[in-house]
Amino acid sequence: MKTRITELLGVEYPIIQGGMAWVAEHHLAAAVSEAGGLGLIGGANAPGEVVREEIRKAKELTKKPLGVNVMLLSPHADDVAKVIVEEGIRVVTTGAGNPEKYFEMWKAAGIKVIPVVASVALAKRMERYGADAIVAEGNESGGHIGEQTTMTLVPQVADAVSIPVIAAGGIGDGRGIAAAFMLGAEGVQVGTRFVVSKESIVHDNYKQRIIKAKDIDSSVTGRSHGHPVRSLRNQMTREYAKLEQEGKSFEELEYLTLGTLRKAVQEGDVINGTVMAGQIAGLIDKEQTCKEMIEEMMEQASKLLGR
Incomplete structure:
Protein backbone atom coordinates (compact mmCIF):
# COMPACT_ATOMS: atom_id res chain seq x y z
CA MET A 1 0.00 0.00 0.00
CA LYS A 2 1.76 3.12 -1.25
CA THR A 3 1.00 6.52 0.27
CA ARG A 4 2.95 9.73 0.76
CA ILE A 5 3.97 8.30 4.15
CA THR A 6 5.50 5.09 2.74
CA GLU A 7 7.36 7.19 0.15
CA LEU A 8 8.55 9.71 2.76
CA LEU A 9 9.79 7.08 5.18
CA GLY A 10 11.01 4.49 2.68
CA VAL A 11 8.90 1.73 4.24
CA GLU A 12 6.65 -0.98 2.84
CA TYR A 13 3.59 -0.33 5.01
CA PRO A 14 2.17 2.98 6.32
CA ILE A 15 2.48 1.86 9.95
CA ILE A 16 4.62 3.57 12.59
CA GLN A 17 5.19 2.06 16.03
CA GLY A 18 4.61 4.47 18.91
CA GLY A 19 7.67 5.77 20.79
CA MET A 20 6.48 4.48 24.16
CA ALA A 21 8.65 5.16 27.22
CA TRP A 22 10.39 2.05 28.64
CA VAL A 23 8.71 -0.05 25.90
CA ALA A 24 10.04 1.24 22.55
CA GLU A 25 13.61 -0.06 22.77
CA HIS A 26 15.86 -1.64 20.15
CA HIS A 27 14.27 -5.13 20.00
CA LEU A 28 10.78 -3.77 19.30
CA ALA A 29 11.88 -0.98 16.95
CA ALA A 30 14.02 -3.32 14.87
CA ALA A 31 11.25 -5.96 14.69
CA VAL A 32 8.67 -3.43 13.42
CA SER A 33 11.11 -2.07 10.83
CA GLU A 34 12.04 -5.58 9.69
CA ALA A 35 8.32 -6.32 9.25
CA GLY A 36 7.92 -3.39 6.88
CA GLY A 37 6.74 -0.62 9.20
CA LEU A 38 8.77 2.11 10.88
CA GLY A 39 10.14 1.14 14.28
CA LEU A 40 10.80 3.94 16.76
CA ILE A 41 13.17 4.04 19.71
CA GLY A 42 11.51 5.99 22.52
CA GLY A 43 13.88 8.60 23.95
CA ALA A 44 11.64 9.14 27.01
CA ASN A 45 13.75 10.56 29.88
CA ALA A 46 16.88 8.64 28.88
CA PRO A 47 20.25 10.41 28.58
CA GLY A 48 21.68 10.91 25.10
CA GLU A 49 24.28 8.15 25.44
CA VAL A 50 21.61 5.59 26.38
CA VAL A 51 19.64 6.51 23.26
CA ARG A 52 22.84 6.27 21.20
CA GLU A 53 23.40 2.73 22.48
CA GLU A 54 19.79 1.77 21.66
CA ILE A 55 20.14 3.14 18.11
CA ARG A 56 23.34 1.17 17.54
CA LYS A 57 21.82 -2.05 18.89
CA ALA A 58 18.75 -1.62 16.67
CA LYS A 59 20.99 -1.08 13.62
CA GLU A 60 22.66 -4.42 14.34
CA LEU A 61 19.23 -6.09 14.07
CA THR A 62 17.93 -4.35 10.94
CA LYS A 63 19.22 -2.39 7.97
CA LYS A 64 15.75 -0.97 7.30
CA PRO A 65 14.69 2.60 8.23
CA LEU A 66 14.46 3.40 11.95
CA GLY A 67 13.26 6.45 13.81
CA VAL A 68 13.58 8.00 17.27
CA ASN A 69 10.87 9.65 19.34
CA VAL A 70 12.09 12.67 21.32
CA MET A 71 10.14 13.44 24.47
CA LEU A 72 10.58 17.21 24.61
CA LEU A 73 9.93 17.49 28.36
CA SER A 74 12.97 15.31 29.04
CA PRO A 75 15.92 17.09 30.71
CA HIS A 76 18.09 15.27 28.13
CA ALA A 77 16.14 16.38 25.04
CA ASP A 78 18.97 18.63 23.78
CA ASP A 79 21.50 15.80 23.97
CA VAL A 80 19.15 13.27 22.37
CA ALA A 81 18.43 15.74 19.53
CA LYS A 82 22.19 15.89 18.77
CA VAL A 83 22.73 12.12 19.10
CA ILE A 84 20.04 11.53 16.45
CA VAL A 85 22.05 13.62 13.98
CA GLU A 86 25.36 11.99 14.92
CA GLU A 87 23.97 8.47 14.53
CA GLY A 88 22.46 9.11 11.10
CA ILE A 89 18.81 8.57 12.05
CA ARG A 90 16.55 9.62 9.18
CA VAL A 91 13.18 10.08 10.95
CA VAL A 92 12.25 11.83 14.19
CA THR A 93 8.89 12.07 15.91
CA THR A 94 8.42 14.42 18.84
CA GLY A 95 5.99 14.54 21.72
CA ALA A 96 5.11 16.52 24.85
CA GLY A 97 6.08 19.95 23.60
CA ASN A 98 7.21 22.12 20.71
CA PRO A 99 10.30 20.95 18.74
CA GLU A 100 10.89 24.20 16.82
CA LYS A 101 14.36 24.88 18.24
CA TYR A 102 15.67 21.60 16.73
CA PHE A 103 14.20 22.02 13.25
CA GLU A 104 17.17 23.82 11.72
CA MET A 105 19.70 21.24 12.95
CA TRP A 106 17.56 18.26 11.96
CA LYS A 107 16.58 19.59 8.55
CA ALA A 108 20.22 20.44 7.76
CA ALA A 109 21.03 16.78 8.46
CA GLY A 110 18.29 15.61 6.07
CA ILE A 111 16.10 14.23 8.86
CA LYS A 112 12.34 13.85 8.33
CA VAL A 113 10.62 15.61 11.24
CA ILE A 114 7.17 14.37 12.28
CA PRO A 115 5.72 16.08 15.37
CA VAL A 116 2.92 14.43 17.35
CA VAL A 117 0.12 16.96 17.89
CA ALA A 118 -3.21 17.04 19.69
CA SER A 119 -4.64 20.18 18.06
CA VAL A 120 -5.16 21.77 14.65
CA ALA A 121 -3.34 24.95 15.74
CA LEU A 122 -0.13 23.07 16.59
CA ALA A 123 -0.37 21.03 13.38
CA LYS A 124 -0.51 24.23 11.30
CA ARG A 125 2.36 25.76 13.23
CA MET A 126 4.51 22.66 12.73
CA GLU A 127 3.83 22.74 8.98
CA ARG A 128 4.95 26.38 8.85
CA TYR A 129 8.20 25.46 10.58
CA GLY A 130 8.93 22.76 8.02
CA ALA A 131 7.54 19.51 9.44
CA ASP A 132 7.47 16.72 6.84
CA ALA A 133 4.32 15.08 8.23
CA ILE A 134 2.10 15.23 11.32
CA VAL A 135 0.94 12.57 13.78
CA ALA A 136 -2.57 13.60 14.85
CA GLU A 137 -3.08 11.75 18.14
CA GLY A 138 -6.53 11.40 19.65
CA ASN A 139 -7.18 10.90 23.35
CA GLU A 140 -7.99 7.20 22.92
CA ALA A 158 -6.00 16.68 7.34
CA ASP A 159 -8.09 19.64 6.15
CA ALA A 160 -5.80 22.19 7.79
CA VAL A 161 -2.39 21.07 6.47
CA SER A 162 -1.03 20.00 3.09
CA ILE A 163 1.65 17.65 4.44
CA PRO A 164 0.69 14.00 5.06
CA VAL A 165 -1.14 13.09 8.27
CA ILE A 166 -0.58 9.96 10.38
CA ALA A 167 -3.51 9.01 12.65
CA ALA A 168 -2.88 7.77 16.19
CA GLY A 169 -5.07 6.78 19.13
CA GLY A 170 -7.40 3.79 19.21
CA ILE A 171 -5.92 2.00 16.19
CA GLY A 172 -5.13 -1.68 16.63
CA ASP A 173 -6.45 -3.55 13.59
CA GLY A 174 -7.18 -3.19 9.88
CA ARG A 175 -10.55 -1.60 10.55
CA GLY A 176 -8.84 1.19 12.45
CA ILE A 177 -6.36 1.71 9.61
CA ALA A 178 -9.16 1.81 7.01
CA ALA A 179 -11.14 4.26 9.15
CA ALA A 180 -8.09 6.49 9.57
CA PHE A 181 -7.58 6.57 5.80
CA MET A 182 -11.23 7.48 5.26
CA LEU A 183 -10.71 10.39 7.68
CA GLY A 184 -7.85 11.72 5.57
CA ALA A 185 -4.77 10.05 7.08
CA GLU A 186 -2.10 8.42 4.92
CA GLY A 187 -0.54 6.38 7.69
CA VAL A 188 -1.17 5.23 11.25
CA GLN A 189 0.77 5.05 14.50
CA VAL A 190 0.13 1.93 16.57
CA GLY A 191 1.23 1.66 20.19
CA THR A 192 -0.73 -0.60 22.52
CA ARG A 193 -0.94 -3.57 20.16
CA PHE A 194 2.84 -3.65 19.72
CA ASN A 205 2.18 -9.44 33.60
CA TYR A 206 1.84 -6.16 31.69
CA LYS A 207 1.13 -7.97 28.42
CA GLN A 208 -1.50 -10.19 30.05
CA ARG A 209 -3.16 -7.17 31.66
CA ILE A 210 -3.64 -5.69 28.18
CA ILE A 211 -4.74 -8.98 26.61
CA LYS A 212 -7.35 -9.52 29.34
CA ALA A 213 -8.54 -5.88 29.39
CA LYS A 214 -12.19 -5.07 28.71
CA ASP A 215 -13.49 -2.04 26.83
CA ILE A 216 -14.12 -0.11 30.06
CA ASP A 217 -10.79 -0.87 31.75
CA SER A 218 -8.89 2.29 30.87
CA SER A 219 -8.93 5.38 33.01
CA VAL A 220 -7.57 8.93 32.79
CA THR A 221 -5.81 10.53 35.75
CA GLY A 222 -4.25 13.98 36.10
CA ARG A 223 -6.91 16.08 34.37
CA SER A 224 -7.21 18.44 37.34
CA HIS A 225 -3.61 19.63 36.81
CA GLY A 226 -3.68 19.69 33.02
CA HIS A 227 -1.53 16.57 32.56
CA PRO A 228 -3.99 13.78 31.68
CA VAL A 229 -2.58 10.27 31.34
CA ARG A 230 -4.47 7.19 30.14
CA SER A 231 -3.66 3.82 31.70
CA LEU A 232 -5.46 0.66 32.80
CA ARG A 233 -7.34 0.80 36.09
CA ASN A 234 -5.59 -0.63 39.17
CA GLN A 235 -4.79 0.20 42.78
CA MET A 236 -2.48 3.02 41.70
CA THR A 237 -5.08 4.77 39.50
CA ARG A 238 -7.69 4.47 42.27
CA GLU A 239 -5.29 6.00 44.80
CA TYR A 240 -4.38 8.77 42.35
CA ALA A 241 -8.06 9.56 41.67
CA LYS A 242 -8.77 9.71 45.41
CA LEU A 243 -5.90 12.15 46.05
CA GLU A 244 -6.93 14.19 43.01
CA GLN A 245 -10.45 14.55 44.41
CA GLU A 246 -8.95 15.65 47.73
CA GLY A 247 -7.22 18.49 45.87
CA LYS A 248 -3.64 17.34 46.38
CA SER A 249 -0.95 19.37 44.62
CA PHE A 250 0.58 18.37 41.29
CA GLU A 251 3.89 17.69 43.07
CA GLU A 252 2.26 15.30 45.55
CA LEU A 253 0.51 13.44 42.72
CA GLU A 254 3.71 13.26 40.67
CA TYR A 255 5.53 11.77 43.65
CA LEU A 256 2.88 9.01 43.80
CA THR A 257 3.60 8.01 40.18
CA LEU A 258 7.39 8.40 40.25
CA GLY A 259 8.98 5.32 38.69
CA THR A 260 5.66 3.47 38.45
CA LEU A 261 5.77 2.98 34.66
CA ARG A 262 9.17 1.32 34.89
CA LYS A 263 7.87 -0.77 37.82
CA ALA A 264 5.04 -2.09 35.64
CA VAL A 265 7.03 -2.55 32.41
CA GLN A 266 10.17 -4.11 33.87
CA GLU A 267 9.09 -5.64 37.18
CA GLY A 268 5.54 -6.64 36.22
CA ASP A 269 3.85 -4.77 39.08
CA VAL A 270 0.47 -4.19 37.47
CA ILE A 271 -1.20 -3.39 40.79
CA ASN A 272 0.87 -0.43 41.99
CA GLY A 273 2.60 0.36 38.70
CA THR A 274 1.35 2.51 35.83
CA VAL A 275 0.02 0.25 33.05
CA MET A 276 -0.15 2.75 30.19
CA ALA A 277 -2.39 1.49 27.39
CA GLY A 278 -4.94 2.93 25.00
CA GLN A 279 -8.66 2.26 24.88
CA ILE A 280 -7.97 -0.24 22.09
CA ALA A 281 -6.63 -2.65 24.76
CA GLY A 282 -10.11 -4.21 24.93
CA LEU A 283 -9.71 -5.34 21.32
CA ILE A 284 -6.30 -6.97 21.77
CA ASP A 285 -6.54 -10.64 22.70
CA LYS A 286 -3.31 -12.36 21.70
CA GLU A 287 0.46 -12.13 21.53
CA GLN A 288 1.96 -12.26 18.03
CA THR A 289 5.17 -11.31 16.30
CA CYS A 290 5.34 -7.79 14.87
CA LYS A 291 5.38 -9.32 11.39
CA GLU A 292 2.17 -11.26 12.07
CA MET A 293 0.49 -8.16 13.50
CA ILE A 294 1.43 -5.91 10.60
CA GLU A 295 0.52 -8.43 7.91
CA GLU A 296 -2.83 -9.17 9.57
CA MET A 297 -3.67 -5.46 9.94
CA MET A 298 -2.65 -4.61 6.37
CA GLU A 299 -4.53 -7.54 4.84
CA GLN A 300 -7.73 -6.49 6.62
CA ALA A 301 -7.26 -2.80 5.77
CA SER A 302 -6.52 -3.52 2.12
CA LYS A 303 -9.70 -5.56 1.76
CA LEU A 304 -11.81 -2.85 3.37
CA LEU A 305 -10.26 -0.10 1.25
CA GLY A 306 -10.44 -2.18 -1.93
CA ARG A 307 -6.69 -1.88 -2.57
Whole structure:
Protein backbone atom coordinates (compact mmCIF):
# COMPACT_ATOMS: atom_id res chain seq x y z
CA MET A 1 0.00 0.00 0.00
CA LYS A 2 1.76 3.12 -1.25
CA THR A 3 1.00 6.52 0.27
CA ARG A 4 2.95 9.73 0.76
CA ILE A 5 3.97 8.30 4.15
CA THR A 6 5.50 5.09 2.74
CA GLU A 7 7.36 7.19 0.15
CA LEU A 8 8.55 9.71 2.76
CA LEU A 9 9.79 7.08 5.18
CA GLY A 10 11.01 4.49 2.68
CA VAL A 11 8.90 1.73 4.24
CA GLU A 12 6.65 -0.98 2.84
CA TYR A 13 3.59 -0.33 5.01
CA PRO A 14 2.17 2.98 6.32
CA ILE A 15 2.48 1.86 9.95
CA ILE A 16 4.62 3.57 12.59
CA GLN A 17 5.19 2.06 16.03
CA GLY A 18 4.61 4.47 18.91
CA GLY A 19 7.67 5.77 20.79
CA MET A 20 6.48 4.48 24.16
CA ALA A 21 8.65 5.16 27.22
CA TRP A 22 10.39 2.05 28.64
CA VAL A 23 8.71 -0.05 25.90
CA ALA A 24 10.04 1.24 22.55
CA GLU A 25 13.61 -0.06 22.77
CA HIS A 26 15.86 -1.64 20.15
CA HIS A 27 14.27 -5.13 20.00
CA LEU A 28 10.78 -3.77 19.30
CA ALA A 29 11.88 -0.98 16.95
CA ALA A 30 14.02 -3.32 14.87
CA ALA A 31 11.25 -5.96 14.69
CA VAL A 32 8.67 -3.43 13.42
CA SER A 33 11.11 -2.07 10.83
CA GLU A 34 12.04 -5.58 9.69
CA ALA A 35 8.32 -6.32 9.25
CA GLY A 36 7.92 -3.39 6.88
CA GLY A 37 6.74 -0.62 9.20
CA LEU A 38 8.77 2.11 10.88
CA GLY A 39 10.14 1.14 14.28
CA LEU A 40 10.80 3.94 16.76
CA ILE A 41 13.17 4.04 19.71
CA GLY A 42 11.51 5.99 22.52
CA GLY A 43 13.88 8.60 23.95
CA ALA A 44 11.64 9.14 27.01
CA ASN A 45 13.75 10.56 29.88
CA ALA A 46 16.88 8.64 28.88
CA PRO A 47 20.25 10.41 28.58
CA GLY A 48 21.68 10.91 25.10
CA GLU A 49 24.28 8.15 25.44
CA VAL A 50 21.61 5.59 26.38
CA VAL A 51 19.64 6.51 23.26
CA ARG A 52 22.84 6.27 21.20
CA GLU A 53 23.40 2.73 22.48
CA GLU A 54 19.79 1.77 21.66
CA ILE A 55 20.14 3.14 18.11
CA ARG A 56 23.34 1.17 17.54
CA LYS A 57 21.82 -2.05 18.89
CA ALA A 58 18.75 -1.62 16.67
CA LYS A 59 20.99 -1.08 13.62
CA GLU A 60 22.66 -4.42 14.34
CA LEU A 61 19.23 -6.09 14.07
CA THR A 62 17.93 -4.35 10.94
CA LYS A 63 19.22 -2.39 7.97
CA LYS A 64 15.75 -0.97 7.30
CA PRO A 65 14.69 2.60 8.23
CA LEU A 66 14.46 3.40 11.95
CA GLY A 67 13.26 6.45 13.81
CA VAL A 68 13.58 8.00 17.27
CA ASN A 69 10.87 9.65 19.34
CA VAL A 70 12.09 12.67 21.32
CA MET A 71 10.14 13.44 24.47
CA LEU A 72 10.58 17.21 24.61
CA LEU A 73 9.93 17.49 28.36
CA SER A 74 12.97 15.31 29.04
CA PRO A 75 15.92 17.09 30.71
CA HIS A 76 18.09 15.27 28.13
CA ALA A 77 16.14 16.38 25.04
CA ASP A 78 18.97 18.63 23.78
CA ASP A 79 21.50 15.80 23.97
CA VAL A 80 19.15 13.27 22.37
CA ALA A 81 18.43 15.74 19.53
CA LYS A 82 22.19 15.89 18.77
CA VAL A 83 22.73 12.12 19.10
CA ILE A 84 20.04 11.53 16.45
CA VAL A 85 22.05 13.62 13.98
CA GLU A 86 25.36 11.99 14.92
CA GLU A 87 23.97 8.47 14.53
CA GLY A 88 22.46 9.11 11.10
CA ILE A 89 18.81 8.57 12.05
CA ARG A 90 16.55 9.62 9.18
CA VAL A 91 13.18 10.08 10.95
CA VAL A 92 12.25 11.83 14.19
CA THR A 93 8.89 12.07 15.91
CA THR A 94 8.42 14.42 18.84
CA GLY A 95 5.99 14.54 21.72
CA ALA A 96 5.11 16.52 24.85
CA GLY A 97 6.08 19.95 23.60
CA ASN A 98 7.21 22.12 20.71
CA PRO A 99 10.30 20.95 18.74
CA GLU A 100 10.89 24.20 16.82
CA LYS A 101 14.36 24.88 18.24
CA TYR A 102 15.67 21.60 16.73
CA PHE A 103 14.20 22.02 13.25
CA GLU A 104 17.17 23.82 11.72
CA MET A 105 19.70 21.24 12.95
CA TRP A 106 17.56 18.26 11.96
CA LYS A 107 16.58 19.59 8.55
CA ALA A 108 20.22 20.44 7.76
CA ALA A 109 21.03 16.78 8.46
CA GLY A 110 18.29 15.61 6.07
CA ILE A 111 16.10 14.23 8.86
CA LYS A 112 12.34 13.85 8.33
CA VAL A 113 10.62 15.61 11.24
CA ILE A 114 7.17 14.37 12.28
CA PRO A 115 5.72 16.08 15.37
CA VAL A 116 2.92 14.43 17.35
CA VAL A 117 0.12 16.96 17.89
CA ALA A 118 -3.21 17.04 19.69
CA SER A 119 -4.64 20.18 18.06
CA VAL A 120 -5.16 21.77 14.65
CA ALA A 121 -3.34 24.95 15.74
CA LEU A 122 -0.13 23.07 16.59
CA ALA A 123 -0.37 21.03 13.38
CA LYS A 124 -0.51 24.23 11.30
CA ARG A 125 2.36 25.76 13.23
CA MET A 126 4.51 22.66 12.73
CA GLU A 127 3.83 22.74 8.98
CA ARG A 128 4.95 26.38 8.85
CA TYR A 129 8.20 25.46 10.58
CA GLY A 130 8.93 22.76 8.02
CA ALA A 131 7.54 19.51 9.44
CA ASP A 132 7.47 16.72 6.84
CA ALA A 133 4.32 15.08 8.23
CA ILE A 134 2.10 15.23 11.32
CA VAL A 135 0.94 12.57 13.78
CA ALA A 136 -2.57 13.60 14.85
CA GLU A 137 -3.08 11.75 18.14
CA GLY A 138 -6.53 11.40 19.65
CA ASN A 139 -7.18 10.90 23.35
CA GLU A 140 -7.99 7.20 22.92
CA SER A 141 -4.23 6.57 23.05
CA GLY A 142 -2.29 5.41 26.09
CA GLY A 143 0.01 7.69 28.09
CA HIS A 144 -0.15 11.49 27.91
CA ILE A 145 -3.21 12.61 25.96
CA GLY A 146 -4.99 15.70 24.65
CA GLU A 147 -8.72 16.42 24.60
CA GLN A 148 -9.80 15.64 21.01
CA THR A 149 -10.76 12.16 19.84
CA THR A 150 -9.06 10.57 16.83
CA MET A 151 -12.38 10.62 14.96
CA THR A 152 -12.64 14.40 15.26
CA LEU A 153 -8.98 15.43 15.24
CA VAL A 154 -7.69 13.56 12.18
CA PRO A 155 -10.07 15.02 9.55
CA GLN A 156 -9.66 18.53 10.93
CA VAL A 157 -5.86 18.27 10.82
CA ALA A 158 -6.00 16.68 7.34
CA ASP A 159 -8.09 19.64 6.15
CA ALA A 160 -5.80 22.19 7.79
CA VAL A 161 -2.39 21.07 6.47
CA SER A 162 -1.03 20.00 3.09
CA ILE A 163 1.65 17.65 4.44
CA PRO A 164 0.69 14.00 5.06
CA VAL A 165 -1.14 13.09 8.27
CA ILE A 166 -0.58 9.96 10.38
CA ALA A 167 -3.51 9.01 12.65
CA ALA A 168 -2.88 7.77 16.19
CA GLY A 169 -5.07 6.78 19.13
CA GLY A 170 -7.40 3.79 19.21
CA ILE A 171 -5.92 2.00 16.19
CA GLY A 172 -5.13 -1.68 16.63
CA ASP A 173 -6.45 -3.55 13.59
CA GLY A 174 -7.18 -3.19 9.88
CA ARG A 175 -10.55 -1.60 10.55
CA GLY A 176 -8.84 1.19 12.45
CA ILE A 177 -6.36 1.71 9.61
CA ALA A 178 -9.16 1.81 7.01
CA ALA A 179 -11.14 4.26 9.15
CA ALA A 180 -8.09 6.49 9.57
CA PHE A 181 -7.58 6.57 5.80
CA MET A 182 -11.23 7.48 5.26
CA LEU A 183 -10.71 10.39 7.68
CA GLY A 184 -7.85 11.72 5.57
CA ALA A 185 -4.77 10.05 7.08
CA GLU A 186 -2.10 8.42 4.92
CA GLY A 187 -0.54 6.38 7.69
CA VAL A 188 -1.17 5.23 11.25
CA GLN A 189 0.77 5.05 14.50
CA VAL A 190 0.13 1.93 16.57
CA GLY A 191 1.23 1.66 20.19
CA THR A 192 -0.73 -0.60 22.52
CA ARG A 193 -0.94 -3.57 20.16
CA PHE A 194 2.84 -3.65 19.72
CA VAL A 195 3.28 -3.70 23.53
CA VAL A 196 2.05 -7.32 23.52
CA SER A 197 4.21 -8.40 20.56
CA LYS A 198 6.55 -11.32 21.06
CA GLU A 199 9.56 -9.06 20.47
CA SER A 200 8.42 -6.57 23.13
CA ILE A 201 10.57 -6.72 26.29
CA VAL A 202 7.61 -5.71 28.48
CA HIS A 203 6.98 -7.99 31.49
CA ASP A 204 4.45 -10.74 30.80
CA ASN A 205 2.18 -9.44 33.60
CA TYR A 206 1.84 -6.16 31.69
CA LYS A 207 1.13 -7.97 28.42
CA GLN A 208 -1.50 -10.19 30.05
CA ARG A 209 -3.16 -7.17 31.66
CA ILE A 210 -3.64 -5.69 28.18
CA ILE A 211 -4.74 -8.98 26.61
CA LYS A 212 -7.35 -9.52 29.34
CA ALA A 213 -8.54 -5.88 29.39
CA LYS A 214 -12.19 -5.07 28.71
CA ASP A 215 -13.49 -2.04 26.83
CA ILE A 216 -14.12 -0.11 30.06
CA ASP A 217 -10.79 -0.87 31.75
CA SER A 218 -8.89 2.29 30.87
CA SER A 219 -8.93 5.38 33.01
CA VAL A 220 -7.57 8.93 32.79
CA THR A 221 -5.81 10.53 35.75
CA GLY A 222 -4.25 13.98 36.10
CA ARG A 223 -6.91 16.08 34.37
CA SER A 224 -7.21 18.44 37.34
CA HIS A 225 -3.61 19.63 36.81
CA GLY A 226 -3.68 19.69 33.02
CA HIS A 227 -1.53 16.57 32.56
CA PRO A 228 -3.99 13.78 31.68
CA VAL A 229 -2.58 10.27 31.34
CA ARG A 230 -4.47 7.19 30.14
CA SER A 231 -3.66 3.82 31.70
CA LEU A 232 -5.46 0.66 32.80
CA ARG A 233 -7.34 0.80 36.09
CA ASN A 234 -5.59 -0.63 39.17
CA GLN A 235 -4.79 0.20 42.78
CA MET A 236 -2.48 3.02 41.70
CA THR A 237 -5.08 4.77 39.50
CA ARG A 238 -7.69 4.47 42.27
CA GLU A 239 -5.29 6.00 44.80
CA TYR A 240 -4.38 8.77 42.35
CA ALA A 241 -8.06 9.56 41.67
CA LYS A 242 -8.77 9.71 45.41
CA LEU A 243 -5.90 12.15 46.05
CA GLU A 244 -6.93 14.19 43.01
CA GLN A 245 -10.45 14.55 44.41
CA GLU A 246 -8.95 15.65 47.73
CA GLY A 247 -7.22 18.49 45.87
CA LYS A 248 -3.64 17.34 46.38
CA SER A 249 -0.95 19.37 44.62
CA PHE A 250 0.58 18.37 41.29
CA GLU A 251 3.89 17.69 43.07
CA GLU A 252 2.26 15.30 45.55
CA LEU A 253 0.51 13.44 42.72
CA GLU A 254 3.71 13.26 40.67
CA TYR A 255 5.53 11.77 43.65
CA LEU A 256 2.88 9.01 43.80
CA THR A 257 3.60 8.01 40.18
CA LEU A 258 7.39 8.40 40.25
CA GLY A 259 8.98 5.32 38.69
CA THR A 260 5.66 3.47 38.45
CA LEU A 261 5.77 2.98 34.66
CA ARG A 262 9.17 1.32 34.89
CA LYS A 263 7.87 -0.77 37.82
CA ALA A 264 5.04 -2.09 35.64
CA VAL A 265 7.03 -2.55 32.41
CA GLN A 266 10.17 -4.11 33.87
CA GLU A 267 9.09 -5.64 37.18
CA GLY A 268 5.54 -6.64 36.22
CA ASP A 269 3.85 -4.77 39.08
CA VAL A 270 0.47 -4.19 37.47
CA ILE A 271 -1.20 -3.39 40.79
CA ASN A 272 0.87 -0.43 41.99
CA GLY A 273 2.60 0.36 38.70
CA THR A 274 1.35 2.51 35.83
CA VAL A 275 0.02 0.25 33.05
CA MET A 276 -0.15 2.75 30.19
CA ALA A 277 -2.39 1.49 27.39
CA GLY A 278 -4.94 2.93 25.00
CA GLN A 279 -8.66 2.26 24.88
CA ILE A 280 -7.97 -0.24 22.09
CA ALA A 281 -6.63 -2.65 24.76
CA GLY A 282 -10.11 -4.21 24.93
CA LEU A 283 -9.71 -5.34 21.32
CA ILE A 284 -6.30 -6.97 21.77
CA ASP A 285 -6.54 -10.64 22.70
CA LYS A 286 -3.31 -12.36 21.70
CA GLU A 287 0.46 -12.13 21.53
CA GLN A 288 1.96 -12.26 18.03
CA THR A 289 5.17 -11.31 16.30
CA CYS A 290 5.34 -7.79 14.87
CA LYS A 291 5.38 -9.32 11.39
CA GLU A 292 2.17 -11.26 12.07
CA MET A 293 0.49 -8.16 13.50
CA ILE A 294 1.43 -5.91 10.60
CA GLU A 295 0.52 -8.43 7.91
CA GLU A 296 -2.83 -9.17 9.57
CA MET A 297 -3.67 -5.46 9.94
CA MET A 298 -2.65 -4.61 6.37
CA GLU A 299 -4.53 -7.54 4.84
CA GLN A 300 -7.73 -6.49 6.62
CA ALA A 301 -7.26 -2.80 5.77
CA SER A 302 -6.52 -3.52 2.12
CA LYS A 303 -9.70 -5.56 1.76
CA LEU A 304 -11.81 -2.85 3.37
CA LEU A 305 -10.26 -0.10 1.25
CA GLY A 306 -10.44 -2.18 -1.93
CA ARG A 307 -6.69 -1.88 -2.57
